[in-house]
Amino acid sequence: xxxxxxxxxxxxxxxxxxxxxxxxxxxxxxxxxxGDDAAVLDHFGKQTVVTTDLLIEGxxxxxxxxxxKHLGYKAVMVNLSDVYAMNATPTxxxxxxxxxxxxxLEALDEFxxxxxxxxxxxxxxxxGGDTSSSNKGFIISVTAIGxxxxxxxxxxxxxxxxxxxxxxxxxxxxxxxxxxxxxxKKIYLENPQLQPDLENEDYIVGRLLKPEARKxxxxxxxxxxILPSAMMDVSDGISSEVLHLCRQSxxxxxxxxEKIPVSEASRKAAYKFGLDPTVCALNGGEDYELIFxxxxxxxxxxxxxxxxxxxxxMTDITDGCKLLTKGGNRFxxxxxxxxxxxx
Numbered sequence: 653x654x655x656x657x658x659x660x661x662x663x664x665x666x667x668x669x670x671x672x673x674x675x676x677x678x679x680x681x682x683x684x685x686x687g688d689d690a691a692v693l694d695h696f697g698k699q700t701v702v703t704t705d706l707l708i709e710g711x712x713x714x715x716x717x718x719x720x721k722h723l724g725y726k727a728v729m730v731n732l733s734d735v736y737a738m739n740a741t742p743t744x745x746x747x748x749x750x751x752x753x754x755x756x757l758e759a760l761d762e763f764x765x766x767x768x769x770x771x772x773x774x775x776x777x778x779x780g781g782d783t784s785s786s787n788k789g790f791i792i793s794v795t796a797i798g799x800x801x802x803x804x805x806x807x808x809x810x811x812x813x814x815x816x817x818x819x820x821x822x823x824x825x826x827x828x829x830x831x832x833x834x835x836x837k838k839i840y841l842e843n844p845q846l847q848p849d850l851e852n853e854d855y856i857v858g859r860l861l862k863p864e865a866r867k868x869x870x871x872x873x874x875x876x877x878i879l880p881s882a883m884m885d886v887s888d889g890i891s892s893e894v895l896h897l898c899r900q901s902x903x904x905x906x907x908x909x910e911k912i913p914v915s916e917a918s919r920k921a922a923y924k925f926g927l928d929p930t931v932c933a934l935n936g937g938e939d940y941e942l943i944f945x946x947x948x949x950x951x952x953x954x955x956x957x958x959x960x961x962x963x964x965x966m967t968d969i970t971d972g973c974k975l976l977t978k979g980g981n982r983f984x985x986x987x988x989x990x991x992x993x994x995x
């Protein structure tokens with residue numbers, strides 16, 4: 653039988669010491685990390701960006717099909733994605749968790765293994781956090797801190813008319829992974845002796861459970877002297893994010909349906925579930941790709957990068973936000989992506 657250590661045996665300080673013992677610091681800006689009343693950071697004249705995210709069991713994740721190691725990894729990634737969306741480099745995170753007594757020390761070790769892998773992969777230091785008990789379920793709060801030169805920070809509100817609208821990677825995969833997992837969960841609850849059948853859908857399941865923040869894109873921008881005019885990450889579906897960029901930049905847009913990147917695996921899965929791949933890309937969330945606008949004269953700098961797709965351009969605000977379908981029809985873009993407050 654697997655060993656189970658009750659959290660209460662360690663106490664809060666013992667727990668924090670146990671969970672963070674393998675974390676070492678990588679960044680010169682980390683003057684003091686875990687173990688004191690507060691972390692001490694010094695970014696040597698660069699501007700500091702700070703972002704925070706809350707992940708709540710039953711709202712943002714379901715432990716019936718989310719391994720704890722993947723959850724730890726994803727909790728870090730979704731925050732780093734917001735830092736990269738500012739064209740900044742993440743340097744530190746804090747991680748706070750609240751857990752009920754159904755979680756053992758071994759379960760938390762698994763969660764923190766995922767946190768550790770994500771931090772190592774992106775060269776980020778864990779510098780603090782808090783642990784608490786929760787009446788039920790698992791609550792995670794992560795704050796990510798990053799740095800950038802003042803002239804390199806990219807906001808959502810600075811796109812200009814005529815700018816190209818670009819996205820990285822492909823879209824809709826995470827939503828399709830969620831659709832598959834929710835379907836399998838329903839089947840399992842109705843008939844627990846049936847084994848889940850993930851039908852070789854590794855790609856869409858991976859997009860849901862193990863998203864990758866686009867560090868590679870920020871490095872590509874720097875190497876090729878590219879500065880997007882506006883940028884954000886795709887967490888709530890591309891339609892929702894395009895509308896954010898338009899609203900905050902006081903512009904309209906045209907998006908071409910045929911230009912929206914959907915992977916072959918996602919396209920096949922969508923058809924299998926009776927869904928439209930474009931609708932999944934527009935309204936599905938959690939892809940954690942980057943959507944950015946670019947001056948037209950910089951177009952040549954991105955043409956050789958197969959990970960970047962130009963999907964449209966910014967227009968005058970009076971033109972509205974339009975989707976041009978493959979059939980040549982124009983529709984208003986509406987945000988039907990993830991809304992945390994709709995049940």
